[in-house]
Amino acid sequence: MISFGLLSRKIAYQLPEFINLYLGDSLWALMIFLMTGFILNKVSTFQAMIIAISFCYLIELSQLYHADWIDNIRSTTLGGLVLGYGFLWSDILAYSIGVGFGAIFEKLVLKP
Template identity: 55%
Template structure:
């Protein structure tokens, strides 16, 4: 139902958005841009870890949870999708803070 471009990258963008929102929830006092930086670094490190293949980590990736968290193979395009997800997270966070007059 979705266009191919959106369908291809939506999952990765949503994953990065989830990471951003999780960090924002845990680190409530941290500034939005700091959360964004940590979110991008986390996503990029997970993606870079997909270049590493050892029996123990590949076995972990074969589990449902391990595959969802660690992914399977490195793709440059995923880095862009993560950035889009984080930007959406920044927008949501700033909107909520403005709407509820929350300062950080």
């Protein structure tokens, strides 16, 4: 999943702008959903979805806070990938798409 997200950034110039806007963040949120389900394998799909989307939203909201110490973390490659750089409403939509896709896929395909 991480590879797909990084690849989406590398080939961004080849993708339509609409897809490019949401793909990387949607994949990141999907990864968080999958990790939540893997680590907390006894929770329901709905609970995993709520935990994952809450985590994603909290990370995005944390981008409204700027202090030297956290901005220094964000300036590193790993810190920027995990914490992001600045708040965007489009990221909230992308996270919803990614987690929603994971939950729907699990309910319709993996647990019929």
